[in-house]
Amino acid sequence: MAKNITYKCPTCGGDLAWNANTKSFKCKYCEDEFTNEQLEALGENHIDEEKVEKHRELEGDKSQYRSTDGTENGDLVAYTCSHCGAEIITNRTTAATICVYCQNPVVMSEQVIGDFSPKYVIPFKVDKSKVMDAFKRFSKKPLTPKDFNPDNVVEKMQGVYVPFWLYSAKASGMISGEGTTQRSYRNGNNEYSETSYYNFTRSGSVTVDQVPVDASKKIEDDAMDSIEPYDYRDITEFSPSYLAGFLAERYDLNADQCYERAELRIKNTLKEELEKTAQYDSVNITSFNSEVEVKSKDYALLPAWLLYTKYEGKNYLFAMNGQTGKFIGNLPIDKIKLTVFTALGAIGGFLAGFAGYFMFM
Numbered sequence: 001m002a003k004n005i006t007y008k009c010p011t012c013g014g015d016l017a018w019n020a021n022t023k024s025f026k027c028k029y030c031e032d033e034f035t036n037e038q039l040e041a042l043g044e045n046h047i048d049e050e051k052v053e054k055h056r057e058l059e060g061d062k063s064q065y066r067s068t069d070g071t072e073n074g075d076l077v078a079y080t081c082s083h084c085g086a087e088i089i090t091n092r093t094t095a096a097t098i099c100v101y102c103q104n105p106v107v108m109s110e111q112v113i114g115d116f117s118p119k120y121v122i123p124f125k126v127d128k129s130k131v132m133d134a135f136k137r138f139s140k141k142p143l144t145p146k147d148f149n150p151d152n153v154v155e156k157m158q159g160v161y162v163p164f165w166l167y168s169a170k171a172s173g174m175i176s177g178e179g180t181t182q183r184s185y186r187n188g189n190n191e192y193s194e195t196s197y198y199n200f201t202r203s204g205s206v207t208v209d210q211v212p213v214d215a216s217k218k219i220e221d222d223a224m225d226s227i228e229p230y231d232y233r234d235i236t237e238f239s240p241s242y243l244a245g246f247l248a249e250r251y252d253l254n255a256d257q258c259y260e261r262a263e264l265r266i267k268n269t270l271k272e273e274l275e276k277t278a279q280y281d282s283v284n285i286t287s288f289n290s291e292v293e294v295k296s297k298d299y300a301l302l303p304a305w306l307l308y309t310k311y312e313g314k315n316y317l318f319a320m321n322g323q324t325g326k327f328i329g330n331l332p333i334d335k336i337k338l339t340v341f342t343a344l345g346a347i348g349g350f351l352a353g354f355a356g357y358f359m360f361m
Contacts, residue, residue: 004053004082005107007244010034010042017105017245020127020322025241039241047240052109055079055092081106093216095301096161096240096248107240111250118238120166120300122230124159124246124322131157131305131320131327138318138329145311145334153309159322161248161301162219165255166210167262168298171270173290174203179280202274210235211265212302213258215251219306220317221261226328227321230302234323238301248301255297266292 007016007025014029016039024033055077079088084102095111098104112118132154139150179198184191210232214224267290275283303322308315311332318329 004079004088005047005109005240005244006081006083006104007039007241015104015245016241018123018242020124023123023125025244036239036241040239047109047113049109049113052113053079054110055108058089079106079108091218091249093218093249093252094247095250096243096246098245098247105244105246107243107248109240111248112238112240112243116250117299118163118301119298120235121161121238121242122232122234122300122302122323123236123242124303125234126303126305126320126322126325128157128159128305130325134320134325134327135307135318135329138327139331141331143333144331148311148332153307156309157305157307157318159246160219160304160306161243161246162224162304163215163249163251164212164300164302165215165251165258165262166212166296166298166300167255167259167266168207168209168295169211169262169266169292170205170207170295171266171290171292172203172205173267173270173274173288174201175271175274175278175285176201176287177278177283177285179278179284180282182281198280200278200280202277204270204274204277206270206273208266208269210298211262211269212300213262213265215253215255215258215299216249217252218249220319223317223319223328224304227304227319227324227326230321230323235300243301246303251299255299259294259297263292 008014009016009027009030009032011032012027012030014027016025016027016034019026019033022033024035025039026033056079058076058078075092076089077092079090081088081099081102081104083104083106084099086099086101088097088099088106090097093111094108096105096107099106135154135157136150139148177200179200181196182193184193186192212228212230214221270290271285271288275285305320305322307318310316314332316330316332318327320327
């Protein structure tokens with residue numbers, strides 16, 4: 001196996017990449033398809049750790065370099081493309097990329113072995129054509145500036161395997177609070193409302209499996225949280241072949257550094273479940289105590305489509321879950337259109353009120 005991995009078609013020697021539509025590895029030349037099991041049987045997924053190329057530090061001023069993912073002036077290092085021999089400049093945490101010279105997908109073996117070897121991966125299920133269509137539809141908003149052309153930026157959409165820690169744990173705790181119930185009744189011609197007050201305590205435990213926390217400093221936590229959940233029925237043992245044709249990051253936040261966010265999510269889940277048992281009309285929690293026992297912390301790569309773009313100096317992000325298609329994003333707003341839209345809304349409200357005035361004259 002080459003120092004850095006490129007996957008070649010056993011039939012014609014063309015480039016292989018994961019195809020989200022067919023759920024297989026497809027050759028872009030002869031279009032033959034292969035399963036991961038077939039590649040493993042051919043020895044295509046074995047990494048010889050003795051031959052793994054270590055990254056090379058760049059000398060001098062790094063501002064002259066641009067990485068394969070567009071990062072400038074960042075923490076950049078160099079590798080060698082095992083297909084054409086060109087120098088690949090990329091971020092220190094990059095685990096898979098595309099060679100800008102020969103367009104071959106390259107997996108940085110150094111980033112997927114040892115402590116950086118993921119246990120699990122969820123392969124992409126949404127292909128680029130579908131995510132591009134979704135972005136174009138999303139961009140056609142009434143207040144989007146006319147000169148913001150989604151066709152000019154959509155090609156920058158990147159499929160990225162994002163590093164996550166998955167925490168499985170048991171959480172135990174107790175809540176105390178005040179609950180109220182209300183009832184209304186009539187007595188003769190009089191109607192009454194009665195409120196009853198209760199003090200309550202609830203205790204219990206929950207077991208949670210694979211609570212995800214993204215482990216990359218570069219990728220926005222809020223964006224990753226917003227495109228959840230992932231369906232773990234598709235999770236499988238990691239194989240570097242799944243990375244072919246996509247970008248991938250290895251973690252730069254370890255499991256201990258991510259645990260605080262995981263613990264908060266686990267405790268909130270416990271609190272919500274305990275609160276559900278307090279079946280009152282209204283509930284006010286006055287105290288909550290809990291403890292979390294972590295059963296496992298597993299490293300996984302989960303798929304996302306990401307598009308970072310700029311408009312008039314401001315950054316905008318579109319992110320889609322590469323498995324489910326759930327997406328979030330923000331778009332620039334045309335200030336003139338917004339002013340007109342607001343004015344028309346005010347005029348419409350005035351006219352509706354004016355018409356109502358004459359109806360009651």
